[in-house]
Amino acid sequence: MTHSITIVGLGAGELDQLPLGIYKLLKQAGRIYARTVEHPAVTELREEGVQFISLDHIYEKHDQFAEVYEEIADELEAAAAAEKQVVYAVPGHPIIAEKTVQILIDRGVSSELEVRIAGGHSFLDSLLTAVEIDPIDGFQFLDGTALMKEDINIFQHLIIAQVYDSFVASEVKLTLMEKYPDEHAVYMVTAAGSAAQTVKKVPLYELDHQVELNNLTSLYVPPIKQEEHTYREFSVLRQIIAKLRSPQGCPWDREQTHESLKKYLIEESYELLDAIDRQNDEDIVEELGDVLLQVLLHAQIGEDEGMFSIEDVVASLAEKMVRRHPHVFGETDVRSAQEVMANWQAIKQQEKGEKDHFHLDEVEKGLPALLRAYELQRKAAKAGFDWDEAQGAIHKAEEEWQEFLAEVTSGNSNRQLEEFGDVLFSFVNVARFYSIHPEEALAKANEKFCRRFSHVEKRVKASGRAFQEFTLSELDAFWEEAKKTER
Structure with a gap:
């Protein structure tokens, strides 16, 4: 036999707000379970003899709202069964x-429990009236107890419900301050539409101060105007790139193609690596922005040509991240980073299907030679083509160096070029065994050379003499000075 729960809404204020049918249902109910009795309609109904069973005590038992809601549902379901x-x-x-x-x-969908929604008066009508806004302009309605900054559209009216204590207000404030200016005006609306209605305007940073909060309190956040703060929004950046590529935009940006932009992506990537090496956060932010610009330009070209958009790029990446991290988004168990990488490669192989596959095909041909050598060796090693230990790679490097020296004496420039390439390739192999990225190592060596040569040049200029007037031995002494200074 089925059992039922009839759910009624008490509105946002006094009994005068209730529809007549809801009022009659409440009067005839005998006794009523209430999520909270802290409500003006409950006070008036009690005076008229209606009995309420309060569920307020459940809030005091848990630290998480999700647990509160589940227990309330449990208690109601048990009451309905009985x-x-x-x-x-x-x-x-x-x-x-x-x-x-x-x-x-x-x-109720998966059990004998029948849930009936009897209706009630929504506080939204009264709240929109209280702050005098038209929702046709676009608005969002979000839960203050589960507010995420990713869900917020700062260009629409925003109403946040369930801001009923200082803790929730503080969390809401901190989330909003990641999207809005600290001084942005917000409105605390309590008991909208009732005789006790209050609307208090406060700057966002004071949201959790000097404001009375209760179960009838909601927050209204007006849309933000087009100003510098909106540059933090990804949608605004996308609009900027689209305008640059539009007929009314920049001639240079309109002329770009996927092919013409290739060199800029490489340049910006190296500038980002340099900023990371220097551990300069401000420069890292700027250079990451330059790399993102290249991504957005390519995506906008794809959209202009009707081939793909930035949403396709984002969706492809998101799907791949979920698919290749079953230990995070699925049930797979892993115990180390090595197991993660093994799973990653296995999933990649499954994605490629049963067609003929060659390990080195995965290495991009457009990579700089040093990076490509590193990636080629990594792929070969994963296939099992590798030295058992670093000593084998070291012996091979020594062997290649001797072969190069032999060609130096031969005078054959083509053979010298080939053997020197073998030397570089073998040293990349040695670096791999010691978890040294050759590109990073060479970049550090370049920077070190620049620092030391700059010292030499400063010493030469300070002497008033020309470079050519110094012997190599004298210049080398300046070089040694630079080394000592570094130490």
Whole structure:
């Protein structure tokens, strides 16, 4: 035999706000379970003899709202099973900002529990009236107890419900301050539409100070105007790139193609690596932006040509990250970074299907030679073509060096070029055994050379003499000075 829960909404204020049918249902119910009795309509109904069973005590038992809502649903379901029919009252309207109602509806789908929504007066109408906004301009309605900055559109009206204590207000403030200026005006609206309605305007940074909060409090955040702060929004950056590529945009940007931009992506990537090596956060931010610019330009070209958009790029990446991290988004267990990499490669192989596959095909031909040598060796090593230990790679490097020296004496320039390439390739192999990235090592060597040669040049200029007037031995002495200074 089925059992049922009838859910009614108490509105946002006094009994005068309730529809007549809801008022009659509440009067005839006998006794009513209430998510909270801290509500003006409950006070008036009690005076008229209606009995309420408060569920407020459950809030005090848990630190997480999710646990509170689940226990409330458990208690109501148990009551329905025992009493066959119960009435459950919530503030506002049952299907607006009521997590317990959604939990009960979900449970009713897969059980004998019948959930009936009797209706009620939504506080949204009264709240929109209180702050005098038209939702046709676009608005969002979010839960203050589960607010995520990624969900916020700063260009629309924003209403945040369930901002009912200082803790929630503080968390909401911190989240909003990641998107809005600290001084942005916000409005705390309490008991909208009732005789006790209050609307208080405060700067965002004072949201959790000097404001009375209760179960009937919501927050209204006006849309932000087009100003410098909006540059933090990804959508604004995308619009800027689109305009640069538009007929009214920049002639240079309009002329670019995937092919013409290739060199800039390489240049910006190296400038980012340099900023990382210098551990300069400000420069890292700037250089990451330059790399992102290249990504957005390529995506905009794809969109202009009707081939793909930035959403396709984002979706492809997101799907791949989820697919290749089953230990995070699935049930796979891993115990080390090595196991993660092994799973990654296995998943990549599955994605490629059963067609003929050659390990070195995965290494991009457009990579700089040093980077390509490193990647080729890594791929070969994963296939099992590798020295057992570093000593084998070292012996091979020594052997290649001797072969190069032999060609030096031969005078054959083509053979010298080939053997010197073998030397470089063998040294890359040695670096790999010691977890040294050759590109990073060479970049550091370049910087070190620049520092020391700059010292030599400064010493020469300070002498008033020309470079050519110094012997190599004298210049080398300046070089040694630079080395000592570094130490």
